[in-house]
Amino acid sequence: MTQPVRALDMAPCHSPRSAPFMRIASISLVKDEADILEGFVRHNLHFVDRMYIIDDRSTDNTPEILRRLCAESDAVRVLEDGWTGAFHQARRTTAAMRLIQKHEDWDIILPLDADEMICASDRAVFEEDLAAIPAGMAGAFAEMRYLAGPNDDMAIADPLTRVRQSLGYNPASVFKSLAPKALLKDATLAFDEGNHSLLSHGVRVPTHTLPRVPLAHFAIRSVDQIAVKCMKHYVGWRSREDYTANFVPTLVAGAQALRDEPRFALSPSAAIIPAYCAGYALEAAADRPFTERRGTLKWPELAVSPPYAQVIGLFDQLIARAAAGDALVKAAGGDMSADAVARVIAERNALQLEMDRLTASTSKLARAYWKAVGRRLFRSLRKRNLVKR
Template sequence: MRIASISLVKDEADILEGFVRHNLHFVDRMYIIDDRSTDNTPEILRRLTEETSAVRILEDGWTGAFHQARRTTAAMRLILKEEDWDIILPLDADELIRAADRSVFEADLAAIPQGMAGAFSEMRYLAGPEDDLSITDPLVRVRTALPHDPVGAFKSIATRQLLAEPTLAFDEGNHSILTHGIRVPTRSLPNVQLAHFAIRSVDQIAVKCLKHYVGWRSREDYTKNFVPTLVGGAEALKAEPRFALAPSAAIIPAYCDSYPLDQAADRPFVERRGALKWPELAVSPPYAQVIGLFDQLIARASAGDALVKAAGGEANAEAVSRVIAERNALQIEMDQLKTSTSRLAKAYWNAVVFRMRRSLRKRRYR
């Protein structure tokens, strides 16, 4: 059975090497998109790709708001063009496959009924006040886990049958799989879960909530129902009186609002596979990440101003909004054309690309 995973990662240096080395025991290739990380993530990925061909870096050129479903779906279609896969599954950098061995994993995957998607249930780990902070590796340091629902569908898994469907797409959060815009029925794996190291320290979860708050809130289709845990964590930070956060800061219960924190128990991640070769890179200074986020926002704002000026307009908020709306409408049209099988649509797509290139050349020489 040939299994591939897709991951979007951003500033995950503290867990990234452990994530890759562990999950390579269960998948044949890991495709990873680095979402403009500002910590040691790019260096860790560079070393891993030099060490093994089982790790591949994808470049999707995305610089805007956080559209996880669209980007994961696009990556899935890309890797299917390059190679044949029986299973494709999305994995975040804090998610590790928890199974006795690969044969158990493959047996669960093979038992997914025809016409259904597979899914992992979640075992969530979270940092606590009693953690030994002298241990830098979070897969060792973080020992507290919440009870998991064995039939809960936490992350989706696409089977060979579904991968043959041209309308296949992941939803936001990669919790479900859609065909023709309709959710595919799901069967959770009975003997395999995802160990989810969502909260590795108070600093880590604070920065994560801030970055995702920006990424999700900047989407043109944002609603309050998007990632309520991350937005709730960012809201909790607003009430903090100081920059320094205590281990008991309100952000953790806010982020875990729907989880039974009173049932948390000591459960070390004994299924851990692989050892770190570069523990010195496993650091993600929180302020460096926040300043890196500011730099990216500044670059996006400057690019928006430059684009409006190049089009002959004034770089005010209304003009930038019009350009963004035009870009989003064009993106939707382009996505529809890319997935269409009609010859007329393909001809029109070629015409659109030609028109865009000619327009860019004209603006370049103004």
């Protein structure tokens, strides 16, 4: 029987730690999250041992905040996955999971978005819930969603302090998955889109939700923030070659709601918020400060993410892609046909695959051949005026 939505019972736990100490790592894919990023890292480091973060070409203060956090603590690591295309969250998070497990032994690996905070009274409670995940099952967090309201004091830069309106949470629901050590041995283990479930051989793994530890999800921190988020995700998801209408429907609905806005300036009651929160009982939101907050900001002056700067940054990335497309057309001899451009792309991809294979080889002959292939690729691109002489 589904348990009712309820507020989080945060009575302190005074029992001794019953579970053995676990090594826990998180993976995050972030983009233009400067307003919440420092708070996100400082809070969650009280519950995980290391945070691996991929910066997805941010245009705000996100890279600087990450640089400072990495300099301050070895528990924060920035991963470079080289991705420059559409938004493929599941593929990139899965690749990161496999990479970090290969280099270090973890008991739990969990994905966290930059607006998600582990909501527990202490780490012992968190580990006790993790230790209770049945064998062969994935773990999961329920969601406790926080929402910006019209009475928020926007002079407070820190959204973990400013945003107080929260919906209850259903302790039996599944919001975000996590992978226990036993499942990490499965070479086919993968996250689905949104990281809501784990898949083994393409089939969803049975899931056990942590009963006492949800994720506090600061999904809507201001109307400007959610408007820009919907626009960026609209571009990212819609540009995927495999996009279908069932991908992130709320984000797309939010972007569609912006079409009907008569002005750039949005009111706190703009239609984008109910469109993005379809299925949530917004009228049930209650005042609940995030009292589980851990850590304080050292650089509040960086916790800004101007909306227009982010939109212009998105335009710059789209312009770069269009310029690359023009370069391919030029390389194909000015022929605009899809076949001509496809031939250039296929040649480049074939050479890159060969170089990747040879780079991984320890053979002296292979390394020499790799250099020869590299020279061949350089000459091929130079003939097409894609690289400078």
